[in-house]
Amino acid sequence: MSSENAPHFSSKDAVVCRGVGKTWAAGTKRAHEALRDIDLDIKPGEFVVFLGPSGCGKSTLLYLIAGLEDATGGQIWSFSDKVETPSPERSLIFQETSLFPWLTVWQNVSFGLAIRGASQEERRKVAAEALQRVGLIAAMDKRPDELSGGMRQRVAVARALAMRPKVLLMDEPFAALDVQTRARMQDFLLDVWRDSGASVLFVTHHIDEAVALADRVVVFTSRPGRIKTIYPIDLPRPRNLFSREAETMRIQLTELLRDEVDRAFAEQEAFAVPA
Amino acid sequence: MAVVTRDGEPGAAAGTTSRPAAATRLMASRLFASMAGLDWLAKVWWTCLSISLFAGLWELCWAMGWADEKLLPPPHIFLGNIGEQGKYFNTATRWQVGTSMTEGPSAFESVLITGAATTMRVFAGLVIASVLAIGVGVLVRYYRFFDRLVLPTITLLSPVSPIAWLPVAIFLFGIGNAPAIFMVVVALFFHMVLATINQIDTVNTNFINVARTMGASKSQIYLRVIVPAILPGMLQVLRMNLFGAWMVVLVAESTGVGYGMGQVIMLARNTFNPSLVFFTIAVIGVLGFAFDWLLRMAQRRILYWLPDTAERLRVL
Ligand SMILES: Nc1ncnc2c1ncn2[C@@H]1O[C@H](COP(=O)(O)OP(=O)(O)O)[C@@H](O)[C@H]1O
Ligand SMILES: [Mg+2]
Numbered sequence: 218m219s220s221e222n223a224p225h226f227s228s229k230d231a232v233v234c235r236g237v238g239k240t241w242a243a244g245t246k247r248a249h250e251a252l253r254d255i256d257l258d259i260k261p262g263e264f265v266v267f268l269g270p271s272g273c274g275k276s277t278l279l280y281l282i283a284g285l286e287d288a289t290g291g292q293i294w295s296f297s298d299k300v301e302t303p304s305p306e307r308s309l310i311f312q313e314t315s316l317f318p319w320l321t322v323w324q325n326v327s328f329g330l331a332i333r334g335a336s337q338e339e340r341r342k343v344a345a346e347a348l349q350r351v352g353l354i355a356a357m358d359k360r361p362d363e364l365s366g367g368m369r370q371r372v373a374v375a376r377a378l379a380m381r382p383k384v385l386l387m388d389e390p391f392a393a394l395d396v397q398t399r400a401r402m403q404d405f406l407l408d409v410w411r412d413s414g415a416s417v418l419f420v421t422h423h424i425d426e427a428v429a430l431a432d433r434v435v436v437f438t439s440r441p442g443r444i445k446t447i448y449p450i451d452l453p454r455p456r457n458l459f460s461r462e463a464e465t466m467r468i469q470l471t472e473l474l475r476d477e478v479d480r481a482f483a484e485q486e487a488f489a490v491p492a
Numbered sequence: 493m494a495v496v497t498r499d500g501e502p503g504a505a506a507g508t509t510s511r512p513a514a515a516t517r518l519m520a521s522r523l524f525a526s527m528a529g530l531d532w533l534a535k536v537w538w539t540c541l542s543i544s545l546f547a548g549l550w551e552l553c554w555a556m557g558w559a560d561e562k563l564l565p566p567p568h569i570f571l572g573n574i575g576e577q578g579k580y581f582n583t584a585t586r587w588q589v590g591t592s593m594t595e596g597p598s599a600f601e602s603v604l605i606t607g608a609a610t611t612m613r614v615f616a617g618l619v620i621a622s623v624l625a626i627g628v629g630v631l632v633r634y635y636r637f638f639d640r641l642v643l644p645t646i647t648l649l650s651p652v653s654p655i656a657w658l659p660v661a662i663f664l665f666g667i668g669n670a671p672a673i674f675m676v677v678v679a680l681f682f683h684m685v686l687a688t689i690n691q692i693d694t695v696n697t698n699f700i701n702v703a704r705t706m707g708a709s710k711s712q713i714y715l716r717v718i719v720p721a722i723l724p725g726m727l728q729v730l731r732m733n734l735f736g737a738w739m740v741v742l743v744a745e746s747t748g749v750g751y752g753m754g755q756v757i758m759l760a761r762n763t764f765n766p767s768l769v770f771f772t773i774a775v776i777g778v779l780g781f782a783f784d785w786l787l788r789m790a791q792r793r794i795l796y797w798l799p800d801t802a803e804r805l806r807v808l
Contacts, residue, residue: 328716332712
């Protein structure tokens with residue numbers, strides 16, 4: 218690695234963004250800027266939540282960190298490697314089901330090992346371990362369409378865990394679930410996070426979810442997304458979400474977010490009215 | 493009673509399975525199976541009813557004297573003398589030196605041989621066209637230069653009617669199975685290439701992104717994600733094209749390309765034999781229906797993960 222333009226950051230950090238920007242369809246008539254000047258350092262084992270109005274570029278930033286899209290400005294690093302391509306070390310979990318319907322649960326979970334040419338025996342073993350961790354060992358030989366939405370997302374988490382990722386990127390993974398299931402899934406995710414020691418980057422637009430999960434909340438501005446504030450949630454775990462402090466934090470986050478949502482709406486209205 | 497719990501199963505997920513519960517489930521599944529059997533019977537019943545209604549109307553027209561039996565012979569006439577009709581199907585062996593109309597296979601055998609010959613051509617054409625079309629479609633998306641090189645020609649040729657290819661089939665392959673199969677292939681290939689490309693373009697991008705994050709190479713993504721993902725749509729395309737294949741094969745056979753159902757139709761036309769025409773149409777109908785049914789079964793087998801949308805629509 219060249220040292221002349223080495224960025225200033227600890228090479229141990231899980232994710233480092235320096236001046237990251239993304240313009241979709243850059244250089245064309247339809248070009249539009251989704252992200253601008255993102256500077257962010259995420260430590261190993263840290264739980265960071267991205268909060269912002271919809272369309273502000275949260276998903277875009279996750280895709281950039283995953284290496285699935287190229288940034289049009291700045292640089293992204295992960296554990297001293299420059300992010301240029303996707304890597305099994307950074308697993309992405311999507312909002313909609315992304316399990317392959319033609320594979321059984323265990324085949325889905327061990328898909329990454331199949332790619333590497335692992336034996337069936339080894340794949341089954343690794344899949345069983347990962348499914349054990351998400352409490353779905355009994356569903357091993359089922360097909361995805363036989364599972365509920367919550368179970369499917371747990372399988373998706375197991376599939377990510379089977380790759381032993383250092384960074385888990387989650388794009389509104391529980392948004393499609395009902396409130397009760399979502400609360401259970403949050404507890405489950407915290408357990409998994411503690412066990413795995415991975416950093417988690419979690420996108421949501423639920424303030425409750427942010428306060429329940431995060432070490433730090435990154436609040437984004439409306440599009441083009443910039444970092445408005447990084448808000449620490451220094452509540453001890455396991456958290457009492459009904460405490461005074463938690464309530465105060467929710468109120469403060471709501472206010473931070475409201476300005477941006479208002480601005481996003483105003484922009485959309487201005488866009489809709491012909492000049 | 494002892495409750496048997498599967499070991500290693502955390503209670504939260506699927507709960508525990510006890511013997512009585514398992515027994516109940518078994519009974520339920522047996523009951524379901526027998527219901528499914530009834531369902532099948534009901535389908536047969538409705539098919540018979542549908543056909544007899546149609547045939548009955550025709551018979552009625554005949555009985556009332558509206559339909560001239562010389563031109564539109566009703567089912568009981570054209571199906572009544574299978575022995576008589578079957579003779580004309582003897583084309584299967586008539587080309588052999590020394591075989592006259594009265595020699596060779598029996599009437600029933602003749603129908604069977606001729607039907608099998610035509611079915612085989614449809615089947616071979618369908619298989620060849622599918623393999624070629626899926627192969628070319630995948631290559632077009634896989635290699636950009638292949639896309640630029642091949643796609644314009646394919647798009648240009650796809651609206652050409654298969655009839656236009658008939659002389660080419662004869663120039664290239666003369667007489668026999670080959671030209672008939674070629675006709676089926678040519679009639680399906682171009683559309684199926686375009687359909688394959690369209691299927692590839694609509695694969696869920698999440699699937700591809702998941703595979704990319706897991707470190708899959710381009711070829712692995714195509715083999716392990718894109719091909720299985722387009723399979724449901726491709727089987728659908730295949731079923732749609734099946735009937736097209738049946739139509740083309742008749743044209744190919746009737747124009748002197750080998751023998752088969754198309755030849756029989758041509759013979760019936762030249763000898764002014766409406767009975768034979770309708771008889772042949774009935775045989776083709778049954779064959780095509782059976783073929784489609786087989787393909788549907790295969791579809792259900794291969795694409796076990798697809799939900800039954802028709803079932804959903806029925807409750808509306
Ligand atoms: N693949 C894409 N091509 C073009 N524009 C995109 C694409 N993905 C997202 N965008 C645009 O980028 C902006 C940010 O989108 P996104 O990152 O999905 O926002 P969020 O996840 O915060 O709701 C939106 O204006 C969206 O229309
Ligand atoms: Mg999003």
